[in-house]
Amino acid sequence: MSMSFALLAIVxxxxxSWWFGRQRGLAFQVATQHSxxxxxxxxxxxxxxxxxxxxxxxxxxxxxxxxxxxxLIATEVLNALPAGAVGSSPDEQxxxxxxxxxxxxxxxxxxxxxxxxxxxxLWVQAASxxxxxxxxxxxxxxAMGAVYAWSRLTPGFRARTRVEKFMLGVLAAASIVAIVTxxxxxxxxxxxxxxxxxxVSPIDFLTGTHWSPQxxxxxxxxxxxxxxxxxxxxxxxxxxxxxxxxxxxxxxLMTAVYLTQYANPAFRKVAKPVLEVLAGVPTVVYGFFAAxxxxxxxxxxGISLGIASAxxxxxxxxxLVMGVMIIPFISSMxxxxxxxxxxxxxxxxxxxxxxxxxxxxKVMIPAALPGIVAGMLLAVSRAIGxxxxxxxxxxxxxxxxxxxxxxxxxxxAQIVALLTGDQEFDSAKTLSAFALxxxxxxxxLLLNIFALGVVKKYREAYD
Amino acid sequence: xxARIRLRYRKERAFRALGMVAxxxxxxFLLFLLVTIxxxxxxxxRQTQVLVPVTIDATVLGVTEAQARANPEALVRANFxxxxxASAERAFGNQAAIVSEGAWLAVRKAVEDxxxxxxxxxxxWLIAASxxxxxxxxxxxxxxxxxxxxxxxxxxxxxxxxxxxGKLRKVVNLTFLTGADSIEPELAxxxxxxxxxxxxMVVTLAISFPVGALTAIYLEEFAAKNRWTDIIEVSINNxxxxxxxxxxxxxxxxxxxxxxxxxxxxxxxxLTLALMTLPVIVIASRSAIKAVPPSIRDAALGIGASPMQVxxxxxxxxxxxxxxxxxxxGMARALGETAPLLMIGMRAFLTSVPSGLTQPATVLPxxxxxxxxxxxxxxxxxxxxxxxxxLALLLSIxxxxxxxxxxxxxxx
Numbered sequence: 065m066s067m068s069f070a071l072l073a074i075v076x077x078x079x080x081s082w083w084f085g086r087q088r089g090l091a092f093q094v095a096t097q098h099s100x101x102x103x104x105x106x107x108x109x110x111x112x113x114x115x116x117x118x119x120x121x122x123x124x125x126x127x128x129x130x131x132x133x134x135x136l137i138a139t140e141v142l143n144a145l146p147a148g149a150v151g152s153s154p155d156e157q158x159x160x161x162x163x164x165x166x167x168x169x170x171x172x173x174x175x176x177x178x179x180x181x182x183x184x185x186l187w188v189q190a191a192s193x194x195x196x197x198x199x200x201x202x203x204x205x206x207a208m209g210a211v212y213a214w215s216r217l218t219p220g221f222r223a224r225t226r227v228e229k230f231m232l233g234v235l236a237a238a239s240i241v242a243i244v245t246x247x248x249x250x251x252x253x254x255x256x257x258x259x260x261x262x263x264v265s266p267i268d269f270l271t272g273t274h275w276s277p278q279x280x281x282x283x284x285x286x287x288x289x290x291x292x293x294x295x296x297x298x299x300x301x302x303x304x305x306x307x308x309x310x311x312x313x314x315x316x317l318m319t320a321v322y323l324t325q326y327a328n329p330a331f332r333k334v335a336k337p338v339l340e341v342l343a344g345v346p347t348v349v350y351g352f353f354a355a356x357x358x359x360x361x362x363x364x365x366g367i368s369l370g371i372a373s374a375x376x377x378x379x380x381x382x383x384l385v386m387g388v389m390i391i392p393f394i395s396s397m398x399x400x401x402x403x404x405x406x407x408x409x410x411x412x413x414x415x416x417x418x419x420x421x422x423x424x425x426k427v428m429i430p431a432a433l434p435g436i437v438a439g440m441l442l443a444v445s446r447a448i449g450x451x452x453x454x455x456x457x458x459x460x461x462x463x464x465x466x467x468x469x470x471x472x473x474x475x476x477a478q479i480v481a482l483l484t485g486d487q488e489f490d491s492a493k494t495l496s497a498f499a500l501x502x503x504x505x506x507x508x509l510l511l512n513i514f515a516l517g518v519v520k521k522y523r524e525a526y527d
Numbered sequence: 528x529x530a531r532i533r534l535r536y537r538k539e540r541a542f543r544a545l546g547m548v549a550x551x552x553x554x555x556f557l558l559f560l561l562v563t564i565x566x567x568x569x570x571x572x573r574q575t576q577v578l579v580p581v582t583i584d585a586t587v588l589g590v591t592e593a594q595a596r597a598n599p600e601a602l603v604r605a606n607f608x609x610x611x612x613a614s615a616e617r618a619f620g621n622q623a624a625i626v627s628e629g630a631w632l633a634v635r636k637a638v639e640d641x642x643x644x645x646x647x648x649x650x651x652w653l654i655a656a657s658x659x660x661x662x663x664x665x666x667x668x669x670x671x672x673x674x675x676x677x678x679x680x681x682x683x684x685x686x687x688x689x690x691x692x693g694k695l696r697k698v699v700n701l702t703f704l705t706g707a708d709s710i711e712p713e714l715a716x717x718x719x720x721x722x723x724x725x726x727x728m729v730v731t732l733a734i735s736f737p738v739g740a741l742t743a744i745y746l747e748e749f750a751a752k753n754r755w756t757d758i759i760e761v762s763i764n765n766x767x768x769x770x771x772x773x774x775x776x777x778x779x780x781x782x783x784x785x786x787x788x789x790x791x792x793x794x795x796x797x798l799t800l801a802l803m804t805l806p807v808i809v810i811a812s813r814s815a816i817k818a819v820p821p822s823i824r825d826a827a828l829g830i831g832a833s834p835m836q837v838x839x840x841x842x843x844x845x846x847x848x849x850x851x852x853x854x855x856x857g858m859a860r861a862l863g864e865t866a867p868l869l870m871i872g873m874r875a876f877l878t879s880v881p882s883g884l885t886q887p888a889t890v891l892p893x894x895x896x897x898x899x900x901x902x903x904x905x906x907x908x909x910x911x912x913x914x915x916x917x918l919a920l921l922l923s924i925x926x927x928x929x930x931x932x933x934x935x936x937x938x939x
Contacts, residue, residue, distance in 0.1 A: 238741035246762035252780035322546025346863030421542035449770025451866035
């Protein structure tokens with residue numbers, strides 16, 4: 065029995081159980097002449113409860129089947145083949161089985177191993193037989209569950225309470241997904257980084273200034289050299305925290321000031337969506353634009369300034385475009401912070417004769433500073449985690465330079481470079497991507513915690 | 528005193544102008560970006576075709592008309608490539624590269640529709656090669672010295688001749704809208720990537736919407752204020768700030784290497800993006816649920832509804848527009864996401880349209896990335912064309928979200 069057929073049968077069974085349960089509930093209502101309170105639950109709840117009791121064991125059995133399917137069939141096929149048909153080492157067996165699977169699915173027309181065709185036939189037979197076994201077991205247990213649940217229904221049966229308890233369980237389970245994801249991120253980053261740090265010392269990684277992991281990809285070489293990540297950290301800070309913020313901080317702040325303090329509502333209504341569109345453009349589009357349009361302009365500018373080393377993959381091009389990308393981010397955070405400043409402070413300053421700009425610079429911005437600073441920190445955390453712009457526009461040369469026209473590389477660009485293309489999963493080269501990811505994760509996490517802390521600590525002052 | 532006031536007023540005007548400059552810069556940049564991309568990309572929706580007298584010779588083809596009528600399958604393996612190449616050579620001599628390498632597909636289509644063409648000659652409009660296409664669209668500066676431009680002098684001569692004799696025409700580029708990736712720019716299409724995107728989004732939506740909405744309901748309506756709930760809230764807020772590439776690393780380490788799911792498949796991409804979108808949906812849904820006034824809950828409880836009934840019969844329907852808007856915005860973000868999908872191998876070069884959730888696929892933003900790596904002039908145009916499609920899709924999705932918000936959102 066195929067998986068989809070079994071699923072369909074179980075769904076039908078559940079629907080039937082629901083109907084019978086509901087009919088029983090309706091019958092109770094008729095039997096008690098609809099007198100209030102004599103049947104505990106509405107008929108629908110009886111139906112849902114019966115369906116649930118049918119569904120859960122059946123789905124559990126199907127899930128077990130899906131998990132053990134391949135292993136079970138493989139063992140059976142290998143046992144059924146004549147002795148010596150396949151080598152006894154696990155590698156040989158795995159290669160043989162993948163060949164057989166290819167035959168079964170139809171990926172291969174013929175196989176190399178003469179026994180594979182026999183094995184493929186056995187596989188199909190075993191799959192069908194075991195499938196029927198598990199499928200009927202699932203259906204049978206579902207049907208038994210339904211009958212049991214149906215027979216337990218009485219007018220006083222607390223079907224609603226039970227169904228609601230189940231739903232509460234589902235809600236709680238959904239909320240655990242977030243924890244599991246966080247745990248999964250931390251665990252996988254830590255685990256792979258730990259393996260990396262067994263090959264390369266963490267001190268070399270965090271303080272070394274020479275990054276060239278490609279050259280040490282072969283086993284046997286000195287694996288610990290070429291993994292000094294300082295140039296990457298510098299490149300990331302240079303593009304994301306320095307150049308991008310030089311562009312975005314004043315522009316974002318002034319945009320917010322203008323929109324909250326000067327612009328009339330009609331203008332705001334037009335300008336806000338423009339910023340929202342700017343925030344909604346996919347980063348790959350910014351990357352394409354940076355690489356194709358901005359980078360040549362920057363290079364020409366560099367050459368006209370007399371910088372011979374101006375590269376077409378420059379830190380400046382990537383940083384500029386990234387800065388524009390985070391303008392809306394800073395602007396909306398600063399907007400919130402400025403709006404939260406009590407109007408009395410502004411009115412007081414204006415009443416003392418200060419001009420609006422003096423009020424903004426000397427009263428509004430200092431009052432909103434925690435929020436603005438937090439916004440900037442969050443923007444930095446976003447900029448250093450940004451990937452596509454730097455992959456497409458900043459290049460892969462790990463230079464430790466402060467020349468904005470030179471090519472630098474970043475943590476994210478290197479992660480992409482290390483993990484795309486052919487990869488052997490155990491090499492120090494691929495594992496180093498996870499170590500970089502761990503650093504990136506920790507830094508963005510700390511920036512966020514710090515930013516939220518700043519907001520929390522100083523916000524109450526004006527409430 | 529007067530002078531000082533004038534100075535202060537001048538400063539005031541300067542400050543105000545500064546704000547305007549900042550806004551103009553942002554808007555100007557957006558405009559510059561859009562104009563550059565539309566100007567570079569709209570040509571990808573048009574295709575140059577060249578008129579070629581095609582002689583379908585049964586001996587070159589290897590299939591006779593009778594055979595083709597008896598067994599249409601025979602045409603699949605017939606030598607249309609040879610027929611087309613021979614016809615192009617007869618028409619243009621050593622300039623046969625005027626016709627695209629994929630032009631034989633059109634010839635086969637014509638013969639499949641009408642087998643009586645075998646053994647006859649007919650004028651057909653065939654796809655032009657990329658260089659001719661770029662020349663016809665005026666995308667090449669022909670005044671540059673030959674070494675500095677991608678097309679040769681002889682190609683320019685051939686193009687001018689074709690143009691003068693009316694053997695070139697420009698039509699809507701169906702190949703671009705219906706095809707998958709190809710090595711030849713004139714044969715590359717976005718439908719493969721678009722369908723990959725749709726499949727991925729289906730998985731993302733199927734997981735992140737129910738899980739996100741249920742999490743929000745749990746946290747807002749049922750969760751007790753205890754340490755466990757705090758842990759859930761902290762992890763959701765942190766996940767919202769984690770760089771997207773980290774989710775790609777998670778997908779690579781967990782889904783591919785631990786759970787052995789298929790590489791490059793929409794189901795893995797969808798799962799990864801679902802985890803990334805989840806916090807966005809939870810946060811939006813929570814504020815939508817919070818906005819439902821307590822009086823509604825009190826009224827329902829007052830007439831005897833159980834807490835679960837209050838939530839699912841009264842609160843959820845009222846909060847649904849807000850939840851849906853948040854979900855759509857989260858989907859729009861996932862649709863434009865590239866980096867995590869690169870990690871799980873969705874940058875494969877695929878010349879066929881993906882047919883299922885476990886087939887190798889790529890998505891629209893990744894297709895943009897792949898094409899942007901290609902230096903040939905024709906692919907620059909295709910990249911911009913794919914970006915136009917992506918932006919149009921995102922704009923319409925956001926439009927739907929805004930419409931939903933305005934149409935159904937109730938403010939109490």
